[in-house]
Amino acid sequence: MNLLLWVALPYVAVASLIAGTVWRYRYDRFGWTTRSSELYERRLLRVASPLFHYGLIFVILGHVIGLLIPEGWTKAAGVSESAYHAGSLIGGTVAGVAAAAGLAMLIYRRRATGPVFSATTRNDKLMYLLLGGSLLLGLAVTVVENGLLGPYDYRRTVAPWFRDIFLLRPDPDLMTGIPVLYKLHVLLGLVLTALFPFTRLIHAFAAPWRYAFRPYIVYRSRDGAGLATRDPARGWEPLTRR
């Protein structure tokens, strides 16, 4: 069971993420969009969308710092465990609350605004369930396990396990002793990762960073250059001249 959850599932999730994204890019570039509903409703979206997205960006940033940077590195940089912990607790809570609040408003908007609701697919609903679930669990992990129940040093268990997966030496034993909330959060996160390319979340991979560097005006040429094969119509040439 451990092997299945903490070794097989992560690899399946990553494989699905990569294969799904490649598949989407090759066969469904037309469906690759944010599917914005701003045309239907503007006021709630104006507040909720930036709140959610910026919250989520900081949540992701927090995960990168927490999971990818080994404890030894931060210590070497002179950051004590308690300082790091306080930082992660406060930062994580603020970002998490922002993202969760944004998402709550977005889901409310989706349900309450008629046109937006009718534009919601089953796929979207599943995605909201997973995203909302992992977001709330993540918030619970931060607030309950790390805050109320005292610090839990996930950088000795979850983080090394996460890194080991990518170093191709998975170690399920690291995950056996961790709190249940953590386990649920990780599992839901893995499922979300697996489904990511098949949901509208894929639009995250369309982040237009190139926009910052390209010229404003874009020219494209039809391949093979437009060679005219027929003479144009006679055109405006006066027939009679005095």
Added chain:
Amino acid sequence: MKVMAQLAMVMNLDKCIGCHTCSVTCKQAWTNRSGVEYVWFNNVETRPGQGYPRRYEDQEQWQGGWTLDRKGRLKPRSGGRARRLLGIFSNPLLPSIGDYYEPWTYDYETLTSAPLSDDFPVARPYSLITGEPTKVEWSANWDDDLGGGPELARHDPVVEKISASIRLDYERAFMFYLPRICEHCLNPTCMAACPSGAIYKRAEDGIVLVDQDQCRGWRMCVTGCPYKKIYFNHKTGKAEKCTFCYPRVEVGIPTVCSETCVGRLRYIGVLLYDADRVTEAAETEDDTALYEAQLGLFLDPADPGVAEAARRDGVPEPWLEAARRSPVHALISRFKVALPLHPEYRTMPMVWYVPPLSPVVEALRDTGHDGEDAGNLFGAIDTLRIPVEYLAELFTAGDPEPVTAALRRLAAMRSYMRDTALGDPPDEAKAAVAGMTGRDVEDMYRLLALAKYDERYVIPTQARAEAAALEETACPVGYGEGGEAGPFGEGSGRPAPASVESFHALRERQTSGALLDPADRRERVNLLNWDGKGRPAGMFPGAGKKKEKS
């Protein structure tokens, strides 16, 4: 100097009767699908009026077009690169559906299925957005023909600008029609605003298009375009816009709107311009100098030096020839009677307009003067400041000079040709007053009044050897690299050659006794009127076969 060719359009507003044929045929050709019910690539507005979407010209509100930054360089008015990327999660400058209008349909079924009663059954309007019963309150041309009326015209952003000198009482009302399509600008802001780089200008003919596979639905283009002529398809989540009917013009026939124009007021032709100086021209500081600046970009195709440079830059010979015969070049650069729409947006628009003279003539005749007399006409143009100022706000950023000059040329033409028509000797002096010669006047008359189909539309073809191949395969677009078919999705399988398909369809039609939908034959679905909902039987070849077996 880099010479580039562009297909441009000129519309003669004097001839527009506001029949909306262009809009309707365009809609039938391009936007009769779900997701774009509210979209009119071509629409006809009554001016003064609010336009479509409502008050789109109010750039204080919508922030479309370009502005100059402190150093005098071009910057999209809604913000440069950094601001756009930081604000990508919401776009408060996007018009909502209410600013366009909520599309609707009627439940026609009630008309036939209503139970017998004393009242006639009524087909009630239903919103195409919510599916609920709705009250129709606005549409793309709701203020049609009411333009001059004080209730609606007061909200016209152009009227607001010049409200001091304009009176909107019904006795003094004036109006004219303004058909609008995408301007296919030389310096488009929609393109500059697109984070995905999906909007591009074709190097061969200057047509601005949206790459549907690259668009990610950020909606920034809608904000960027000051003419609001790029639209968000709310079903596919992609931007769509007027394509200048590129499949038509590529083979040398005019756009649908031009083809079907009842008043024959549209002209399509090639303009040569210097692509290297576009930015410089758009950075002209003075708003009112932008018209002249853009005029300065256009090159004279008769000039051997220009032709030499054009050949060097890869403009094909037939395009050069078309540029020399271009009716658009004649109206814009030679006669200078066509003016750009809102040059102050700095997008360098390429659909130009001959301003309407009619209100002036009508007004003169009503005061008891001879409306066609040159002296009266010229005097009237100067005294009837109301329309000229309004026209100037539309076409020259408020400078009445070019508008007056264009109207004087039109007036001179009327007067000069009237003499000819009445058998009097032509009066060179009348032409000279407007800065023209008799030859010019006659040429302009021919182009504006008589020009036939092949004189109004001088479109060089871009057809290539592969055209035949395109004809053979019903669907030339694959989703894989290089257009090959993949194993999944829309691009899967090999498309049946069109000739084979139509052979079978024809044989079935000729040999089948049934009127429609014979159950035992291969069914076909007309995708043009499929609304995207559900999966009609016969849409996929396999489904039909299974039914036969069961």
